[in-house]
Amino acid sequence: MDIHALQQIVHQTRDARRKQTIAKFSPADRDQLIHKYHPDWRASAYRPIRFGPNEGDKTVVELATLLEGDSSLDGSADLTPHHTTDVLVIGGGGAGCAAALHAHGAGAKVILATKLRLGDSNSVMAQGGMQISVAPEDSPVTHFIDTLKGGHMQNDHDLLKVMVEEGPSIAKWLIELGVLFDRQADGNLHVKKGGGSSKPRLLTCSDYTGLEIMRVLKDEVINQKIQLLEFCAAVELLSDNDGRCTGAILKDLDNQQHVVVAAKSVILATGGIGRLHIQGFPTSNHYGATGDGLCLSYRMGAKLDHIDTFQYHPSGAVYPEQLIGALVTEGIRSEGGQLVNAKGERFVNELDTRDVVSSSIIRECEEGRGIRTMSGRVGVWLDTPLLDAEHGPGTVEKHFPAMMLQFERFGIDISKDPVLIYPTLHYQNGGVKIDTNSETNVKNLFVAGEASGGLHGRNRLMGNSLLDLMVFGKRSGLTAASRTGSVTQGKLTLKHLERFRTEAKKHGNVSGVISPMILPAYTRKVG
Amino acid sequence: MAQESNENVIDQPEVLKPRMVTIDIAGKKYEVPEGITVIKAMWYAGQEVVRGVGCLGGFCGACATYYRTKDDPKVRTCLACQTAVQDGMSFTMMPPFPARKALYDIQKLQDPKQDLFNLYPEAPLCRNCNACTEACPQKIDVREGVWKAVFGDFQSVSEMFMDCVMCGMCTPVCIADIAPNLVALYVSRAQGAHFTEKPAGLDQRIKEITDGRFNDEWKKILAMNEKELADHCATVK
Numbered sequence: 001m002d003i004h005a006l007q008q009i010v011h012q013t014r015d016a017r018r019k020q021t022i023a024k025f026s027p028a029d030r031d032q033l034i035h036k037y038h039p040d041w042r043a044s045a046y047r048p049i050r051f052g053p054n055e056g057d058k059t060v061v062e063l064a065t066l067l068e069g070d071s072s073l074d075g076s077a078d079l080t081p082h083h084t085t086d087v088l089v090i091g092g093g094g095a096g097c098a099a100a101l102h103a104h105g106a107g108a109k110v111i112l113a114t115k116l117r118l119g120d121s122n123s124v125m126a127q128g129g130m131q132i133s134v135a136p137e138d139s140p141v142t143h144f145i146d147t148l149k150g151g152h153m154q155n156d157h158d159l160l161k162v163m164v165e166e167g168p169s170i171a172k173w174l175i176e177l178g179v180l181f182d183r184q185a186d187g188n189l190h191v192k193k194g195g196g197s198s199k200p201r202l203l204t205c206s207d208y209t210g211l212e213i214m215r216v217l218k219d220e221v222i223n224q225k226i227q228l229l230e231f232c233a234a235v236e237l238l239s240d241n242d243g244r245c246t247g248a249i250l251k252d253l254d255n256q257q258h259v260v261v262a263a264k265s266v267i268l269a270t271g272g273i274g275r276l277h278i279q280g281f282p283t284s285n286h287y288g289a290t291g292d293g294l295c296l297s298y299r300m301g302a303k304l305d306h307i308d309t310f311q312y313h314p315s316g317a318v319y320p321e322q323l324i325g326a327l328v329t330e331g332i333r334s335e336g337g338q339l340v341n342a343k344g345e346r347f348v349n350e351l352d353t354r355d356v357v358s359s360s361i362i363r364e365c366e367e368g369r370g371i372r373t374m375s376g377r378v379g380v381w382l383d384t385p386l387l388d389a390e391h392g393p394g395t396v397e398k399h400f401p402a403m404m405l406q407f408e409r410f411g412i413d414i415s416k417d418p419v420l421i422y423p424t425l426h427y428q429n430g431g432v433k434i435d436t437n438s439e440t441n442v443k444n445l446f447v448a449g450e451a452s453g454g455l456h457g458r459n460r461l462m463g464n465s466l467l468d469l470m471v472f473g474k475r476s477g478l479t480a481a482s483r484t485g486s487v488t489q490g491k492l493t494l495k496h497l498e499r500f501r502t503e504a505k506k507h508g509n510v511s512g513v514i515s516p517m518i519l520p521a522y523t524r525k526v527g
Numbered sequence: 528m529a530q531e532s533n534e535n536v537i538d539q540p541e542v543l544k545p546r547m548v549t550i551d552i553a554g555k556k557y558e559v560p561e562g563i564t565v566i567k568a569m570w571y572a573g574q575e576v577v578r579g580v581g582c583l584g585g586f587c588g589a590c591a592t593y594y595r596t597k598d599d600p601k602v603r604t605c606l607a608c609q610t611a612v613q614d615g616m617s618f619t620m621m622p623p624f625p626a627r628k629a630l631y632d633i634q635k636l637q638d639p640k641q642d643l644f645n646l647y648p649e650a651p652l653c654r655n656c657n658a659c660t661e662a663c664p665q666k667i668d669v670r671e672g673v674w675k676a677v678f679g680d681f682q683s684v685s686e687m688f689m690d691c692v693m694c695g696m697c698t699p700v701c702i703a704d705i706a707p708n709l710v711a712l713y714v715s716r717a718q719g720a721h722f723t724e725k726p727a728g729l730d731q732r733i734k735e736i737t738d739g740r741f742n743d744e745w746k747k748i749l750a751m752n753e754k755e756l757a758d759h760c761a762t763v764k
Contacts, residue, residue: 003537027761120581120589134729140736141744145763153757157749168732178633178716180685180723187724198763208689211586215693216719219712223630231577253577286582319537322564322611326584342535374539401690405665406585409609420537519577526573 003319006342006371010381010418013344014389022349030356037359037366039423040309040458045279050510051503053303053441060278063307066291067298068504069515071236071497073249079238079492081247081262085111085227086484087477088248088261090234090293091269093121094210094466095449097217098473099267099480100226106481110226111261113250115233115288115518119218122271122286122450123469126210127329127402128194129202130470131463132167135191138199140164147464150196150353151429151457154306159455162436163464163471170470171203179216180205192334194462196353202463207329207402210466232259233518234292236497237266237300237445240490245300245445247492251518264487265444265480268293269473272428272450273310275520281425282325284313292516293451297432299500302440305453306430311460314339314357316424318379320410325424328382329403330354330462336390340381340418341369347380355459358423371420379422384414427465429456438476444487446476551617565592565607565618579620585609588694591664594618604662604696626698626706629713639717640679647710651677652703659697659707665690669697669707676714681722685715 025033035041046058050068059067087103089096092114100112112118133143143164148155171189175181181203182190191200205212221228232250235258240246245266250259270293274285283289298304315330317323333339333350339357341347341364348360361380364370370378387395396415397404407414431453438446449469456464504511545560550568557572566583569576581589590607597615607620629646636642643650650673659669667690675683688711697707735741751759 001534001536001538006535006537116577116581117587117589120587122582125582125584125586134726134732136728136731139741139744141741141748142763144748145760148756149760149763153753153760161745161749165736168729168736171729172733175723175726175729176634176720178719180689180715180719183724183726188726188728206689208586211692212689215691215712216716218693219628219716220633222628223632225630284584286584286587287580319539321539321562322609370535372536374536402586405690406609410611522567522570523575524571524573 007381007417009342009344010340010383013340014383014386017338017340017346018386018390020346022346024349024352025356033359033363034355037362038355039279039281039312042279046308050507052298052500053301054307057307059307062276062278063273063291063294065511065513066276066295066515066517068511069295069513070501070504070511071299072514073236073494073497075494075498077249077258077494079260081260081492083111083259084262084489085109086264087267087480088113088263089267089269090248091271091449092116092118093269093271093449094123094214094217094469095473096269097214097221098470099269099448099477100221101217101224102474102477103481104224104226106478108481108484111229111263112221112226113229113232113234113261115231115253117230118221118228119214120286120288121214122289123210123466124214125284125286125327126466127207127327128331129192129204129209129463130466131194131197131201131461132171132203132467133164133199133201134168134171134189134203135200138201140167142199143167143201146197147461148457150459150461152459154457156454158436159434162475163455163467166471167467170467170474174213174216174470177216177220179213182206192331193351194334195330195351195357196461207331207400213466229259234296235516236494237296238492238494239300239496240493241495243301243496244443244490246490260492262489262492264484264489265446267446267448267476267480268297268432268451269448270451274425278310278425281312282316283425284316284325284327285425288519290517290520291428292518293447294432295515297440297442297445297447300442300445300496302442302445303433304430305433306458307453309429309458310425311354311427311429312358312423313426314354314361314423315382315421317419318377318422319373319420320412321375322410323406324377326406327424327426328419328421329400332382332384332387332400332403335387335399338383338386340383342371343369353459354462361423365422373420377422379420381418382421383418385416385418388415427460429458429460430454434472436475437479438472439479444483446480448472448476548612548614550612553619559612561613562611565594565605565610565612566590568612579607583608586692588692591621591694591696592618593621604664606664606692606694621696624695624699626695626709628706628709631713633716633720636717636721639721640681643676643713646713647705649703649705650710653705654703656702658700658702662696662700664694664696665692667691672711673705673707676710681714681718684711685718688715
């Protein structure tokens with residue numbers, strides 16, 4: 001059928017739906033729904049990791065294979081350093097920039113290496129906002145409780161307390177750097193309510209929050225003359241005889257040469273795993289989201305936490321083909337956008353947590369109440385025109401300019417017609433286990449941002465990622481910088497790799513892949 | 528389970544019968560399915576793309592591309608991850624352009640509106656050709672923004688350039704050697720750091736945290752066992 005004919009049911013039912021309220025699920029119903037429909041509970045997609053720090057723990061097959069994968073290096077690699085520094089930051093997104101800036105600010109010599117350009121990351125795409133409890137009726141404690149509920153009570157309390165308490169000072173730092181958060185008439189920060197939150201707490205820069213923060217942080221990294229190694233992907237970490245981290249080997253993607261960096265501390269800020277397309281899901285993630293930091297630190301002996309749980313953002317575009325997997329910001333639902341099935345019915349409280357909303361959408365589709373596309377995809381409607389109906393014409397355009405433009409390029413006016421959505425692989429809830437200084441169980445190896453785990457429990461609350469990046473980027477940077485006086489540069493060896501290879505051999509070397517992946521293989525084999 | 532009828536299926540002729548189109552990538556002809564994005568067309572053509580791909584979501588500006596459609600002399604600009612190919616299209620990615628970025632300490636500026644002329648002395652030399660505006664894939668009125676910056680209307684510039692993905696396509700076309708996106712970035716940061724009211728509520732909250740206003744509540748919550756905490760959480764709506 002013509003898409004416009006199918007959309008009619010959304011227009012026809014809009015007025016009736018506006019008055020309707022849908023209660024959130026009770027904890028018992030919520031668990032039942034998630035266990036039945038959430039991809040994290042699809043047992044066939046999982047297997048135990050065969051060896052290493054998380055031996056026996058289950059994770060998705062795609063990740064387990066990479067974690068057990070071999071290094072691209074042979075044992076005879078030349079480890080003479082090309083660069084020597086106090087702090088090596090690997091990753092140029094939000095956490096990497098924050099880490100580099102704070103370490104530099106504390107007086108350390110910093111090198112920031114990234115496999116694409118500075119700033120090419122998921123952070124730049126964050127549209128929904130950043131949760132910080134600035135409103136008078138809100139508090140860090142309430143932020144803590146909301147996050148805990150969202151994370152199924154599995155969050156690391158120490159990490160979480162640190163994050164919510166340092167939030168306001170992070171907002172201040174960003175404002176001083178020139179980040180333009182949306183304001184109320186009285187000059188105070190404007191806050192929006194996000195899914196799973198009991199209070200309005202989202203700081204936003206229209207729907208460009210991540211972009212605005214990253215424009216500023218990138219500019220600041222350059223202004224501070226922090227040494228950059230762009231298009232340099234980390235392929236292996238380096239360790240001394242005691243197993244402490246002492247640097248990394250990078251591969252310059254322009255000339256394929258290895259670049260050896262000796263560092264007193266290494267901060268991995270390598271982001272998530274969307275580009276592994278686990279369980280065949282499309283992803284909202286950037287090109288380089290291939291879980292490199294997980295593989296590198298796992299080989300060094302760092303323990304992973306909650307590595308079996310991933311976030312499927314409820315609203316990934318399903319139509320048009322060109323936008324498959326692209327995110328339709330949660331902000332639309334925050335402002336009252338409703339989810340509607342093929343029968344014109346709502347089926348979930350749109351502001352429930354992401355795992356609940358995603359599971360509900362999957363349920364509707366599996367039970368035959370979805371709308372299908374000819375490429376075999378299925379989805380439900382997100383009633384975007386409702387925002388204009390509810391808050392006045394021009395609302396969608398004013399509040400979601402990025403979204404409008406993205407669909408307009410394909411001839412779709414989202415202020416007039418609903419968009420078709422289905423969950424898309426969005427975020428790695430777990431990651432490398434860290435302490436409150438962002439350090440792993442491997443000495444002088446820090447992990448910050450999405451690559452780290454524990455903070456978000458089994459489901460990250462919307463808007464907590466940007467804050468995570470800033471808080472733990474800062475803490476890793478400051479802690480690493482504070483060691484420059486006391487730590488002497490250790491030897492550069494690949495002893496950890498020898499140990500890892502011995503283990504792999506014991507288990508039959510079955511992975512058959514080289515990790516980290518660095519970039520996904522999208523190039524078609526021609527001829 | 529899944530529906531068998533065609534009742535709720537969107538017509539997509541492009542999926543049903545993918546039509547191959549001929550395009551020209553950096554001077555070479557390739558056959559690719561119509562309607563895929565420019566980036567996907569490069570992958571389809573067997574090209575490895577490292578430089579020129581970033582977020583794939585239209586936000587990072589890595590995939591700035593020049594293109595021309597069939598029989599049209601006008602060379603246009605786009606983000607390769609956000610643009611569909613069509614028959615007869617020619618395109619090539621923009622190489623990194625060596626624009627000069629001024630270095631500054633945003634917090635230490637004494638007179639940011641005057642400093643603009645020291646940092647970017649070329650900014651007032653705009654000759655109004657409007658090429659920057661035409662080159663902007665985000666549809667920003669770049670030329671107007673440069674003038675507003677020069678006239679000190681920093682607030683308008685910061686609002687106009689909120690959509691800027693820093694692809695830099697406004698820069699190579701400028702006959703006055705202005706890098707408008709970098710000028711706007713400076714102006715926006717100055718607007719935020721120097722000309723925007725400090726939020727009083729934020730300072731208040733920071734003080735409350737430092738003064739330990741929430742300490743009792745923390746103590747109570749962190750002492751709870753799993754069940755007590757779960758029960759307490761259930762009361763927060």
